[in-house]
Amino acid sequence: MxxxxxxxxxxxxxxxxxxxxxxxxxxxxxxxxxxxxxxxxxxxxxxxxxxxxxxxxxxxxxxxxxxxxxxxxxxxxxxxxxxxxxxxxxxxxxxxxxxxxxxxxxxxxxxxxxxxxxxxxxxxxxxxxxxxxxxxxxxxxxxxxxxxxxxxxxxxxxxxxxxxxxxxxxxxxxxxxxxxxxxxxNQEIRQTGTCPICGSLPHMLELREKEGFRFAFCSICQHDFRIRRLACPVCDNTDTDKLKFFTVPEEPGFRVETCDICKSYIKTIDFRAFDRESLPSLNDLESLALDFIAQDQGYSRATLSVWGM
Structure with a gap:
């Protein structure tokens, strides 16, 4: 194939x-x-x-x-x-x-x-x-x-x-x-959330392998690159007291990571426990309910989806 x-x-x-x-x-x-x-x-x-x-x-x-x-x-x-x-x-x-x-x-x-x-x-x-x-x-x-x-x-x-x-x-x-x-x-773990190719912010994250390596998907060029696990991809905040995440039972395989410094949120795909591969452009739509919950809690999204919406 x-x-x-x-x-x-x-x-x-x-x-x-x-x-x-x-x-x-x-x-x-x-x-x-x-x-x-x-x-x-x-x-x-x-x-x-x-x-x-x-x-x-x-x-x-x-x-x-x-x-x-x-x-x-x-x-x-x-x-x-x-x-x-x-x-x-x-x-x-x-x-x-x-x-x-x-x-x-x-x-x-x-x-x-x-x-x-x-x-x-x-x-x-x-x-x-x-x-x-x-x-x-x-x-x-x-x-x-x-x-x-x-x-x-x-x-x-x-x-x-x-x-x-x-x-x-x-x-x-x-x-x-x-x-x-x-x-x-093309090799280093990115110390900021910006794309190493075009410098743009990510629209979504993904956890991979049993260690939970954290990858970001660029909102403009869609390049995926590895970033630090404990840092806000939007403002680079590393104060773990200001970094939180939540999940909801209705959306298994997804979680929302929030930052209380810049008040942004970003969704994360975690399909490691499921027999699923990620397709971030559509997984973003699939997890739309999480956007509403995050926004109701006072957080905002830093980028549009890759569909321009």
Whole structure:
């Protein structure tokens, strides 16, 4: 079984688990599931040119709080992103009429139709949208959030979804190059929560192996990297009296870690006691109930999900 087939199998299992959750809208699961399937199907059609890096240039850029690149300089296949963006919009806008029994979220369909018209009329600059998504925000995203108030994250979602296959391919290639070069950024336990590739904060954590090694998943490039076990990944607080976590019986395999210094929380996947593999982008949705509990206790999330929501 090749890598794509393994990912497809894992995606199918995760979607099956998601559909058991009564509090998660079925139309949202359908949307994210079909989007993730499109992303996997397109993964072999990506061409990535790595930036011109040398070990000496990386050492000059090295900073304990930053990555070797910035989000805006991550290697991407922009032609692939443009093609995927158009294909995804078309699929969403036509889905309501071709499959009325299993619709995508209605407000997102309506918003996607507006965005499709504007994009076809060259009113939306996709390259600028890509740059804004990688930076986390910008005037174009803000404009379309106001223009589509019933589904304000639609453009952000569409662009982030289109970027993901290219971003994953580029970051994977870059990480493999760093590993061959035996560069410290690919080997050390990260002393901060920021990504060693792009310097962004994580959107989710995972505990692995019997020792409970702690790994973070970058909210922008989705690179996974090992970090310290007893420290806040957002503010680097190491005062254990200010670091807490909680679980709920209804969400086995998940826990929420909180910090009373920065008042942030981050969810952690711990499937070590279960016969399950993690798929953080969808596990984030599966554990949505924990977000509500953490926010009710006065904590906030430092990043969006990888879906831009």
């Amino acid at each position: 090749n890598t794509i087939e393994k990912q497809q199998r894992l995606l199918a299992k995760t979607l099956k688990q998601l559909r058991k959750k009564d509090h998660i809208p079925k139309d949202l699961i359908t949307l994210l599931g079909e989007t993730a399937t499109l992303q996997l199907d397109s993964a072999q059609n990506i061409s990535i040119d790595l930036p011109d890096l040398t070990l000496s240039s990386l050492d000059k850029q090295k900073d304990d709080e930053k990555g070797i690149l910035t989000p805006g300089t991550l290697p991407l296949d922009r032609d692939h992103i443009a093609a995927f963006f158009s294909h995804l919009i078309e699929k969403i806008t036509k889905h309501a009429t071709t499959d009325p029994q299993n619709r995508f979220p209605g407000p997102m369909v309506a918003a996607a139709k507006l965005i499709e018209t504007a994009y076809n009329n060259k009113e939306i600059d996709l390259d600028r949208c890509i740059d804004e998504c990688l930076q986390g925000s910008g005037p174009i995203m803000a404009h379309w959030a106001e223009r589509t108030p019933k589904a304000p994250a639609t453009l952000n979602f569409l662009v982030r979804a289109a970027i993901e296959p290219s971003l994953t391919a580029g970051v994977t290639a870059l990480a493999e190059w760093l590993k061959k070069q035996q560069h410290p950024s």
